[in-house]
Amino acid sequence: MRPIRLPEPPSGSSGVPEIFEGGVYSVIRRAVIIGNGSAGAENQCVGLVRALGLSERQSFFRVTRPSGGVNEWLHWLPVSLHKTLYHLLRRICGESRLPMTARSNKLAPFPSENGFKLGLSLVLEADAKHIAKLARETFEKEGPLLVVASGRDTISIASSVKRLASENVFVVQIQHPRTHLNRFDLVITPRHDYYPLTPQGQEQIPKFLRGWITPLEPPDEHVVVTTGALHTADFAALRNAASAWHDDLSPLPKPLLVVNIGGPTKHCRYGADLAKQLLCSLENVLEGCGSMRISFSRRTPPKVSKIIMNRLGSHSKVYIWDGEEPNPHMGHLAWADAFVITADSVSMLSEACSTGKPVYVIGAERCKWKFSEFHKYLQERGVARPFTGKENISETWSYPPLNDTAEAARQVREAIARRGWRLK
Template sequence: MPRVWVIKDKREGTGSQAISLADALGYEYEIKELDSSPFAKLPNFLLGNSLLSISETCKEKFRPPWPEIVISAGRRAALISRYIKIKSQGGAFICQIMHPGYTLNKIYDMIILPNHDARQGKNIVNFTGSPNRITKEILIKARDSWRSKFNSLERPITSLIVGGSNKYMKFGEFEAQDFSKKITRMHGSLKGSIVFTTSRRTGKIGKTISDQLRGEGCKPSLEYFWGAGGDNPYMGILAYSDYLVVSGDSISMLSEACASPGGVYIYVPPNFNSKKHKRYHEELYNLGAAKPLKGVFSNWDPYNFNPTFDMAEEVKKRISFGA
């Protein structure tokens, strides 16, 4: 069995992509979590072939014997996998998820990029969405763990998964009101139960959305606010929901929702200005994996998929043939 290292960024959405691909490969692996130094804020081309971006303690994790396979995700992890490639004298196969930033991209054996990034190259392999952990086995386990909580809810279960403001969009009072009104109209025809959960970026606007839903007579049957403590029902939401309404700012959340059995609606605020994200939304619409949230319910047989296993097969193929 090959020695496999997973270089994990502390940002959960990024690090989980690397772990998801490692799980799909089926080999035993060792997680090397990064602890950044102040130099990590510098662009990769200035950091060069060094470990300046990580702390002195973290540097001790990256010593021989070198692995046969390295899986990294994100710009910060890409710098470390590049270092390993050089120190192993090319012996390590480097699979980089997401664009590595302004660095020597040809040093990576395989770069996994989503189609909506609109980048191509000899060592670039394109897929729809991002690698994620949602499998049939994970969903079965989640159904067992959350049965008592979700079996008591009236069907259909419509779950709202909200991200938050980023450089591409603002999620403020106006967006909260727009979102809540669309959900209320949709729920008027669907009935059933509303489940509401937030993410790390949602912040105080999550409470605003909850209050507005209640004011519209659309009180959530189950709520979870990120960081509030207690068990996070996120996996139960993916396993039990008949419909999932996901804000369009998060590629990771949308990818996980589309790997789940429920029908996915994407909320795109009027001020959303990311061409890359919009390309991904259109790709999902064309596949039949999602529909835009317009406040009108439409029933369809959704296309549920997870690209992670196809990615893993491509890694194995390239290792075997030395691509």
């Protein structure tokens, strides 16, 4: 009797029955995002999921902390310990005597960020057991679950999901968790997170603190290293923004200079002094601009915005966004000829540097520690230049644009393939 021979599986992935590629159980069709309430951190998760093609099938969970009163002094604690201490204090002191409020753990609206609509109307309180149960119960029907988290408060939740449902999830942690990288399938972190391992960084951090605030080892196979932050400003989003903002921005005289002003941070401190320096430099280049559009962030101190608005608010070439919707940020990225950005925001700089257009930075000399290293690297790569007020804004210069989000997505796909799975 002649042996029965099964047909060889077709080559390539297009049109291949799933039985030849590991079956339905090996295909990732949906994603869960775990956020921490920070727009910069959550936007990175959204950008990665979008780049992986799963934005139409994503669910959003958020880790929340108690807020108000003494809670503002407890944010340095791990989130689980913070919540435990909060409930203990409520029991001891009584709710009426304790001047604290808790953020609701019920459904909460998800805001649009940077003019990009996420298509999400509700956000659930992050619970590792619930997410793991969801992954296990839907595995046979829906396949594995991609979990993407970002920020310190999400580390314990994401790692618990991995521990509770390791056979059903692929967990990506954005921003370095410092230790125990094997708790995740992949970690995505910017290059400057490894600054503490350099000789300069070692000198700045006491040895007994290093295990708490620094990576302990150089990147290994678990780590994808980027230059800046991930974001949603990909080619398709900018093309859509160019169309949506065409009537408002295309008629503006060229060159169009977009100025994005953030706010001071503990590693990049400034106030009215930098605002005055920025104002002087902007007035110097204004004559060479066709038009200038200025945006403040939610972190911009009133004393900073007031200085800028008092001097430039009535200038015929200048438009200052009033903070009301719609947010022109994506339109600015699409239509600007050049950018001036304060040094405090890695996210805003990463987005602007992904366009390939001239990017000028003000205040980089005020940044410390790893953020100083970030600005140094941008300048060494020719991606950004210091803003001095002597620039000719009509002068164009180019560089290989930052492509961190697309490159990170490629490496996530490869890591998933090594697991024996694939993305739908």
